[in-house]
Amino acid sequence: MADLLIRRARVADDAPLCDIVIREGRITAIVPAGIAETGETGAPDPAAGTAETGAPDPADPAAGTIDCDGRVVIPGLIESHLHLDKALLDREKPNPDGTLAGAIAVTGELKRGFTAEAVRRRARAVVEAAIGHGTTLIRAHPDVDPIVGLLGVDVLLGLREEYRGAVEIQVVAFPQEGIIKAPGTLELMREALHRGADVVGGCSYNEATLEDCHQHVDTVLDLAVEFGVPADLHADFADGPGDPRYALAEYIADATARRGLEGRVALGHMTSLAGREPEDRAAALKRLAAAGVAVVPLPFTDMHLGGRGDDTAVRRGVAPVRELWEAGVTAAFSSNNVRNAFTPYGNADLLDVGLFLAQIGHLSGPADLARVLAMATTDAAAVVGVADRYGLRVGAQADLVVLDTRAVADVLLDRPVRTAVVKAGRVVARTTRATELALATRSTA
Structure with missing residues (x-):
């Protein structure tokens, strides 16, 4: 079973969203979003561009899950x-x-x-x-x-x-x-x-x-x-x-x-x-x-x-x-x-x-x-x-950061919140921030 599943992550701007599977502190699979939950085999690793050997197990209900919803994930x-x-x-x-x-x-x-x-x-x-x-x-x-x-x-x-x-x-x-x-x-x-x-x-x-x-x-x-x-x-x-x-x-x-x-x-x-x-x-x-x-x-x-x-x-x-x-x-x-x-x-x-x-x-x-x-x-x-x-690749230690931005190219420009920080497969920090705008109603005329 996976210790941690990071779902729908953006790891590259020119690749589809992916799931990152972590076991015993290491990344064991990087597969197209949804594959880790279905347990399909032979899934490619979109970050590395090579086929993943040995499909991940379906996500265990007891395992930790981070749903990135398209947010960027980078190495620590x-x-x-x-x-x-x-x-x-x-x-x-x-x-x-x-x-x-x-x-x-x-x-x-x-x-x-x-x-x-x-x-x-x-x-x-x-x-x-x-x-x-x-x-x-x-x-x-x-x-x-x-x-x-x-x-x-x-x-x-x-x-x-x-x-x-x-x-x-x-x-x-x-x-x-x-x-x-x-x-x-x-x-x-x-x-x-x-x-x-x-x-x-x-x-x-x-x-x-x-x-x-x-x-x-x-x-x-x-x-x-x-x-x-x-x-x-x-x-x-x-x-x-x-x-x-x-x-x-x-x-x-x-x-x-x-x-x-x-x-x-x-x-x-x-x-x-x-x-x-x-x-x-x-x-x-x-x-x-x-x-x-x-x-x-x-x-x-x-x-x-x-x-x-x-x-x-x-x-x-x-x-x-x-x-x-x-x-x-x-x-x-x-x-x-x-x-x-x-x-x-x-x-x-x-x-x-x-x-x-x-x-x-x-x-x-x-x-x-x-x-x-x-x-x-x-x-x-x-x-x-x-x-x-190190790195965002299969076999590397799972030191990762989930950022509250949806484009890798914008990571420095957006100064995004660190939604989650993962060290050796364990979430060690979370940050949330909410902004509420109080704007006067715009005229529709």
């Missing part, structure tokens, strides 16, 4: 870069000058007063908001440094278990304050990985010299090899490559390839790319693509902190998304921070972030918007290493 959204430990700090102390240096300084000061209880409370609020907005996986970057120690990592490891049935949390050991510049950080990162952190992080530009930045990158990637985990670095986060510490794309690509880490390294921000000359930028993107290094623009933060020194022709400061696509670089986007010194905005809604990215990136029309949506779903799954068990 993936927050591929989120700082839960530093969320919701803006009310405690905002960034005085709006710069990256100011954000790091303010947050460093606030971290000295962190308690496990406070970090847990703020992180929970954002995790639960993200779940309600359709997020089924979060890659979280808690700070690891001599200021805060492993407090953030320990809290996030606990939340990873607490929310396991509702959202998957990958914990990154992130050295925000640098490694060489902050003695003792390397030992803390090692301990974080021994305690169960899933990913080794980096902040390649936050060192005193270019040589130290290179050592930072090499240290992070060596830890990735040693512990058998992916690496996820903050890199090239400036308006341009004038300071060589913010022009490390090629170095990171080559260091990744030398260690055989292709497909296991992601770079957040990478705003300096937008400030490079076109031919130089194209060469850097080619190197990143060849090394299988993913890029994750963080548009809320990148736009807010970037261009602060420009008084005319203010730069947008976001990695060039269309060029990433054209170069074959795997790309996602994410919220990064929620209401703190780095980003005083946001509510952990990836569809809001995606619409903003489209607006500032000159991305429009059905093809572009579909690709932007993929950056928060299938492409993000590749970035965080779950592509083999």
Whole structure:
């Protein structure tokens, strides 16, 4: 019997409605609407375009059923870069000058007063908001440094278990304050990985010299090899490559390839790319693509902190998304921070972030918007290493979102209610909204 039957779902605008059958947390069939209830055999999978082997059982009366009535279903959204430990700090102390240096300084000061209880409370609020907005996986970057120690990592490891049935949390050991510049950080990162952190992080530009930045990158990637985990670095986060510490794309690509880490390294921000000359930028993107290094623009933060020194022709400061696509670089986007010194905005809604990215990136029309949506779903799954068990296809884990819109092309534009959020075949969130218009009676004359 099916554990959950999702009826009359729209999964593609050029295909008929379908039924999605879920058993034991996985999608076992995607068939034309009505087939799952009749138990007919040999039904095609309209999403994959191939015949389904083994027809679904008729829906069991006791099984859960969601009748989409033509609403869109997409794979679960993936927050591929989120700082839960530093969320919701803006009310405690905002960034005085709006710069990256100011954000790091303010947050460093606030971290000295962190308690496990406070970090847990703020992180929970954002995790639960993200779940309600359709997020089924979060890659979280808690700070690891001599200021805060492993407090953030320990809290996030606990939340990873607490929310396991509702959202998957990958914990990154992130050295925000640098490694060489902050003695003792390397030992803390090692301990974080021994305690169960899933990913080794980096902040390649936050060192005193270019040589130290290179050592930072090499240290992070060596830890990735040693512990058998992916690496996820903050890199090239400036308006341009004038300071060589913010022009490390090629170095990171080559260091990744030398260690055989292709497909296991992601770079957040990478705003300096937008400030490079076109031919130089194209060469850097080619190197990143060849090394299988993913890029994750963080548009809320990148736009807010970037261009602060420009008084005319203010730069947008976001990695060039269309060029990433054209170069074959795997790309996602994410919220990064929620209401703190780095980003005083946001509510952990990836569809809001995606619409903003489209607006500032000159991305429009059905093809572009579909690709932007993929950056928060299938492409993000590749970035965080779950592509083999993810997606709207037979055999994938049933992480799905039912949206209150009836065209896939309109998902970003409509900012739809998340009617239901499904994690591993179980409904973990529902949202309903009703609007009643009180209009004066129109004249029929």
